[in-house]
Amino acid sequence: MDRKNTRIITVGGIAIGGGNPIVIQSMLNTPSGDILAGVAQTSALKEAGCRIVRLAIPDMGAIPVIAGIKSEVQIPLVADIHFDYRLALAAVEAGVDKIRINPGNIGDSDRVKKVADACRLAGVPIRIGVNAGSLEKEILAKHGHPTATGMVDSALFHIGLLERFDFENIIVSLKSSDVKMTMDAYRLASESFDYPLHLGVTEAGTERMGLIKSSIGIGSLLADGIGDTIRVTLTADPVAEIAAARDILKAVGMPGFGPVVISCPTCGRTKIDVIGLAHEVEKRLEGCKKDIKVAVMGCAVNGPGEAREADIGIAGGDGKGLLFKKGVIVSSLPEKELLEALMKNIEEL
Numbered sequence: 061m062d063r064k065n066t067r068i069i070t071v072g073g074i075a076i077g078g079g080n081p082i083v084i085q086s087m088l089n090t091p092s093g094d095i096l097a098g099v100a101q102t103s104a105l106k107e108a109g110c111r112i113v114r115l116a117i118p119d120m121g122a123i124p125v126i127a128g129i130k131s132e133v134q135i136p137l138v139a140d141i142h143f144d145y146r147l148a149l150a151a152v153e154a155g156v157d158k159i160r161i162n163p164g165n166i167g168d169s170d171r172v173k174k175v176a177d178a179c180r181l182a183g184v185p186i187r188i189g190v191n192a193g194s195l196e197k198e199i200l201a202k203h204g205h206p207t208a209t210g211m212v213d214s215a216l217f218h219i220g221l222l223e224r225f226d227f228e229n230i231i232v233s234l235k236s237s238d239v240k241m242t243m244d245a246y247r248l249a250s251e252s253f254d255y256p257l258h259l260g261v262t263e264a265g266t267e268r269m270g271l272i273k274s275s276i277g278i279g280s281l282l283a284d285g286i287g288d289t290i291r292v293t294l295t296a297d298p299v300a301e302i303a304a305a306r307d308i309l310k311a312v313g314m315p316g317f318g319p320v321v322i323s324c325p326t327c328g329r330t331k332i333d334v335i336g337l338a339h340e341v342e343k344r345l346e347g348c349k350k351d352i353k354v355a356v357m358g359c360a361v362n363g364p365g366e367a368r369e370a371d372i373g374i375a376g377g378d379g380k381g382l383l384f385k386k387g388v389i390v391s392s393l394p395e396k397e398l399l400e401a402l403m404k405n406i407e408e409l
C-alpha cells in the first residue's frame with residue numbers, strides 16, 4: 061500500500077511516520093492520580109497490543125503516575141495537558157515520552173518557548189491535538205462554524221508557534237466527532253504539511269457505533285495512505301480499543317496485524333454450520349501473528365472459487381467438506397474433521 065511520506069518522529073524509541081508500521085495507541089481512564097490503577101491498565105493495554113499509552117495530567121497530583129507506570133511497564137507514555145505549561149514542564153521532568161498540548165492554549169510566547177526548549181532538550185515530541193469542538197474563536201469567526209479547513213488552519217497556527225522556536229518534533233491530530241469532517245481535515249492536512257498524522261474520530265461512541273465510525277474515518281484515510289498512528293476512541297474499557305484498532309488495520313490490508321477471516325454470509329445452499337465454524341476459527345486465531353487470509357465458506361461449488369484470494373480455507377458440503385489453498389482443493393474430508401484439519405494446516409503455513 062502506498063503511504064504518504066511523512067517525517068519520522070520517535071516516541072520513546074517507537075518510530076512514527078516515514079512509512080513505519082502504523083502504531084496503535086490508547087488512553088488510560090483510571091483516576092488521574094492513581095498509580096496502581098494506572099499501572100494495571102497500562103499492562104493490560106500493552107498485553108492487548110497497544111504500543112503507546114496516553115494519560116491525562118489535569119494537575120500536579122497526576123505527575124507521579126508517570127514515573128510510577130514507567131517503573132513497572134516498558135511502554136512510551138504521553139502526557140495529555142490542557143492550558144497549564146507548568147504541567148508540561150513537570151511531565152517532561154518526570155520522564156514522559158511525548159506531550160499532547162496545543163501551544164496556542166498555554167499563554168504568551170515565553171511559555172511556549174519554555175515548553176519547546178524543555179521538550180527539545182529531553183527529545184520529547186509534542187502532539188498538537190486539534191479538536192473541532194474547541195477551535196480558536198478567530199478561526200470560528202472566519203469560518204462561521206467548525207470546518208475541516210478551520211481545523212487545518214488551527215493546526216497550522218499551533219505548528220507555527222512551535223516552529224518559531226525551531227521546534228519541529230511534532231505530530232498532529234485533527235479530530236471531530238463528525239466522520240466526514242475528520243476525513244476532510246486529515247486529507248487537507250496531508251497536503252498542507254508533512255508532520256506525521258495521529259488519526260482518530262473523537263467521541264465516536266459506544267463499542268458498536270464507535271467501531272463503525274472509526275472504521276469509516278480511520279479506515280478510509282489509511283486506505284488512501286494517510287495516517288501514521290491511530291487511536292480508536294470508544295466509550296468502553298480502553299482495552300477494547302486495541303482489538304478494534306487492529307481489526308481496522310487488518311481490514312484495510314495493513315501487514316503485521318495477524319490473520320483475516322473471510323466467511324460467506326450463508327444461503328440456501330449452506331449445509332454446514334458456517335456461522336459457528338467462522339466464529340470458532342476467529343476465536344482460535346486470536347493471538348496468531350501470521351498475515352494470512354483464512355476462508356470459511358458454506359459450499360463446495362462456489363466456496364473455493366469465491367475465496368480464491370484466501371491463503372487457506374474450508375468449504376462445507378453435504379456431510380463432507382473441502383480444504384483448499386489459494387482456491388485449489390487439497391483434500392476432501394468428513395465435515396467433523398474440517399476445523400482441526402484447517403487449524404493444523406494453518407500452523408504449518
Ligand code: SF4
Binds near residue numbers: 324326327330358362
Ligand atoms: Fe451460499 Fe456457497 Fe456463497 Fe456460502 S459460499 S453464500 S453457501 S453460495
